Amino acid sequence: MTTHEVFNQVPPLVGYDAADDGALLDGVTREGAGWAVAELHELGRLGGGEAAIEWGRLANEHPPVLRSHDRYGHRVDEVEFHPAWHELMRTAVTYGLHAAPWADDRVGAHVARAAKFYTWRPDAGHGCPISMTYACVPALRHNPELAARYEPLLTATTYDFGLRAPLSKRGLLAGMSMTEKQGGSDVRANTTTAHPEPDGSYRLVGHKWFTSAPMCDAFLTLAQAPGGLTCFLVPRVLPDGTRNPMRLMRLKDKLGNRSNASAEVEYENAVAWPVGDEGRGVRTIIDMVNLTRLDCVIGAAAGMRQAVITAAHHVTHRQAFGRYLVDQPLMRNVVADLAVESEAATVLMLRLAGATDRSARGDAGESAFKRLALAISKYWVCKRWPGHAAEALECLGGNGYVEESGMPRLFRESPLNSIWEGSGNVAALDVLRALGRQPQVMDAFEAEVGAAAGADPRLDAAVRQLRAELSDRGDVEVRARRLVERLALVLQGALLVRHGHPAVADAFCASRLGGDHGQAYGTLPAGVDFSAIIARATPKLG
Structure with missing residues (x-):
């Protein structure tokens, strides 16, 4: 006698x-790719396939483990990963998700x-x-000699994991070791500290809070050289095969991002080579910071897409009160609202990617646009992700709160x-800095x-309101978040x-610009074309 039937x-x-994402595919073509x-x-079929989804689960179920010493007591400073992690990394590198564009001349x-x-x-x-x-x-190119040796391996599409002398490997990966306990951003x-040596190298001594x-x-590491804060390249293994004294003290126990290792590191006279001039460390890393901020926007947009x-x-296949959830008006409002937010993030991130591509080719106008738009987007799109993830999780009800659904992991990541790369206040103040120092960015x-003037009266009204807010310089730091939100x-x-x-x-103009929206998702006005929006967000299986 069975106790229950699953239905x-x-x-x-x-x-x-x-x-299979209309906003993505249209934008890729529009932006030249x-x-x-x-x-x-x-890659999309791989990502939506059973094997890759299982790799993601396993990499998070079995997070990295620090092995500071081997069984004989020798210091090894190794991080051990589940095989699923390596499959994810191998796929990403093979498809050029890392530095491959820097070796690709195609528009x-x-x-x-x-x-x-x-x-x-x-x-x-x-x-x-x-x-x-x-x-x-781009940061490494401040030292052309280092770039000539390392860049071909950083852009190579071969995943070559393991501790060996960097220039003996078939492909390299780079990390960052910037922040310290007392400083953060x-x-x-x-x-x-960084102490110069006669051979042109330096010796680093200090403790990094997040590597x-x-x-x-x-x-890439920042340290105080005699001439001031300077950027350095620190290899884990030296050219002669010996290990650089870069000691992994512990791995961080993080809210999310658990498949990835983040460490506290002590440099005990670690060998480093300068990247850029002494005292120009912040200037040297600014391009690097901007590119990781771009990836923050891309990652947030990707997380929203996965959530929606x-x-x-779920709502297409689940029934309640005698109807599929997708046929119930209030649920349609919620899912459509989430889809609108997701598509707005996607179209913006692709515009930023296009600006990045064109600015890398010397387009000054696109560089100016990217300077402001990237700071705006880093603040807004990333700030919108956690609330979006929470609402999407709720669409699954109690099932969404269970780890097997994948939604808790997405929520913790959000x-x-x-x-x-700079929390909300840092990003908002960076917008003010750009507006104050580089008037061409606002142009x-x-x-x-x-270019969209006259296309929608609600957008035109929002632009007029924005100009009025920008003209008022009183208490501008207090109003920074509101101003950046309006820009976004x-x-x-x-x-x-x-x-x-x-x-x-x-739907976006009516709700986000026209004010016909509540404080929560699912408060779009009644005249929205819910069916068309939800159809764009519903995945096709098989």
Whole structure:
């Protein structure tokens, strides 16, 4: 005699193409990377496949372990990972999600890379070393001799894990070791010292509070040289094969991002080579910081997309009170609202990727646009992710609160991108700094938004209100978050009006710009085309 029969359960969200995303595919083509669409679908099918989804689960169920010493008592400073982690990393490197665009002359190479980073989302944690490897190349170019030796290996599409002399490997990964206990975002407060040697190298002494991905082959590090704060390249293994005295003290026990290792590190006269001039450390790393901020935006947009397709899949197959959830008006409002937020983030991140690609080719106007828009987006898109993840989880009800659904892991991941590379206040104040010091960035922003003038009266009204707010310089730091929020919403609205699906653009302008919206998701006005919006967010299995 059976005790129960299983019914009204949602089929697993597996066997779909993660690149089957209208906002993504339209944006990739629009921003110059249409040539990458076939490979994007290939990666998307891998990402939505059973094997990759299981790799993501296993990498988080079995987080990295620090092995400070071997069984004989020798110091080894190794980080041990589950095999699933290596499968995730191997796929990411093979498809060029790391530094490959720097060796690719094709127009749109950085857009293609951003789209792949967005699409490959079985696990967020392994994206950390992938992102840092991408970001380190422009900084490393401040030392042409180092760049000539290291860059070909950083851009190589071969995943070669293990502690060996860097230049003997087939591919390299790079990490960052910037922040200290007393400083956090204020890296100028760093106390790690760098002592010059006759051969042009330096010896570093100090303690780093957060070293991201300590299993990488080399790290960009800030330390106080005689001439001031300076950037250095610190390899884990020296050219003669001996280990650099870079001691892993402990791994951080983090809220999320648990598949990835983050460490406290002590330098005990570690060998380092300067990257850029003494005293120019912050200037040297600024391009690197901006690229990791771009990846924060991409990662947040990817997380929103994963959340909304999971919610849409659930409500399409789950019944309550005699109807499928997707047919119930209030649930339709919630899922459509989540989809609007997701598409607004996606279209913005692709515009930033396009600006990154064109600025890398010397386009001054795009560089000016990116300078302001990236700081705005880092604040807003990353700030929106946690609330979005929580609402999507709630669409699954109690099932969403259970680890097996994958939603708790997504929810725990969601606060990170707003914190990493400058928390909300740092990003908002960076917007004010850009506006105050570089007037050309606002000209570029105005040109971008102005291209949508007259397309929607709600957008036009929001632009007028924004200009009035910008003209008022009183208490500007107190109002910084409100001002940056308004800049972000106007920019997203302009992009959606020009390039987005009409139903999504209309819903966004009505709710985010026209004020026809409550304080929670699921409060879109009644006239929205819910069916069209939800259809774009519902994954197709098989």
